[in-house]
Amino acid sequence: EAGVAQSPRYKIIEKRQSVAFWCNPISGHATLYWYQQILGQGPKLLIQFQNNGVVDDSQLPKDRFSAERLKGVDSTLKIQPAKLEDSAVYLCASRTGLAGARYEQYFGPGTRLTVT
Amino acid sequence: KQEVTQIPAALSVPEGENLVLNCSFTDSAIYNLQWFRQDPGKGLTSLLLIQSSQREQTSGRLNASLDKSSGRSTLYIAASQPGDSATYLCAVFTGANSKLTFGKGITLSVRP
Numbered sequence: 300e301a302g303v304a305q306s307p308r309y310k311i312i313e314k315r316q317s318v319a320f321w322c323n324p325i326s327g328h329a330t331l332y333w334y335q336q337i338l339g340q341g342p343k344l345l346i347q348f349q350n351n352g353v354v355d356d357s358q359l360p361k362d363r364f365s366a367e368r369l370k371g372v373d374s375t376l377k378i379q380p381a382k383l384e385d386s387a388v389y390l391c392a393s394r395t396g397l398a399g400a401r402y403e404q405y406f407g408p409g410t411r412l413t414v415t
Numbered sequence: 416k417q418e419v420t421q422i423p424a425a426l427s428v429p430e431g432e433n434l435v436l437n438c439s440f441t442d443s444a445i446y447n448l449q450w451f452r453q454d455p456g457k458g459l460t461s462l463l464l465i466q467s468s469q470r471e472q473t474s475g476r477l478n479a480s481l482d483k484s485s486g487r488s489t490l491y492i493a494a495s496q497p498g499d500s501a502t503y504l505c506a507v508f509t510g511a512n513s514k515l516t517f518g519k520g521i522t523l524s525v526r527p
Contacts, residue, residue: 305458332514341419341504341517342459355514390458392515401466402446402508404515406459 301325303407305391311413317379320410322391324372329396330354332404333366333376336388345389348374349396378412386414417442421505421518428495429526436490436521438505443483446513450479450490451504453520459504463490495525 304323312318324331329350334342345364347355350371359366363382368374378385388411392404418441428434438448447466451459463472463479465488471480478491492499502522506515 339519341506341519342515343517344514347514388458392459401464403449403461403464404508405461406451408458411456 303391303393303405305389305407305410307410308408309411309413311415312381314383314414315380317377318381318412319375319377320389320391320412322374322376322407324374324391324393325405327395328393328405329371330394331368331374332392333374334390334392336390336409338387342390345376381412381414383414386412388412417445417507417509417516419505419507419516419518421503421521423521424519425522425524427524427526430495430497432495432525433491433493434495434523436492436503436505436523438488438490438518440486440488440505440507440516442507442509443486445483445507445509447508448479448481448488449506449508449515450477450488451506453502453504455501462503492523495523497525497527499523500525 331348333345336342345359346366348368366376388409390409391407394404420439449464450462465481476493481488502520504520506517
């Protein structure tokens with residue numbers, strides 16, 4: 300079974316530029332998450348999708364961050380314009396949405412963003 | 416609001432030592448607890464998941480325990496090796512439409 304795929308793995312941009320990250324979850328996983336992990340911290344949830352609907356985006360800075368999950372499969376996360384404090388690793392995770400499941404989340408390798 | 420604490424932030428031990436990593440959480444109403452490993456610059460690898468109805472899970476040299484009523488979990492690593500050097504994160508899941516709440520992690524260094 301293929302794992303969660305993310306691209307790019309690394310990205311360096313200047314502040315005020317825009318950037319987009321892509322995630323392909325495990326096949327059949329209805330729930331998809333984007334987390335932000337700042338150096339020395341645990342991951343923090345940015346947005347949670349159930350199929351192509353948003354379940355929780357309460358911690359997404361909506362003035363600059365946006366995310367979509369068209370057709371309930373792949374997802375993209377965009378930052379526009381980027382700030383220095385957006386430097387972090389962006390992790391995508393997925394899990395099955397089946398009732399009674401273990402609710403175990405599977406993580407991709409992450410995208411390391413550096414804003415200069 | 417659920418909060419997860421992992422202390423200490425860093426730990427250095429000689430090879431071969433048995434060690435315990437601690438995790439505490441404030442809200443005992445959890446579905447499960449996961450322990451992850453993170454190597455520098457990499458994503459998260461799930462090590463063990465303990466359901467709320469379980470007391471412990473084992474995988475190889477790893478054993479994780481859960482005491483939900485006291486809000487505590489421990490990850491026991493037997494006969495530590497330099498290859499175990501990494502950051503270990505604890506996370507709790509509190510509902511079907513919920514998210515994982517993570518601790519800040521413990522950075523483990525195993526000296527040869």
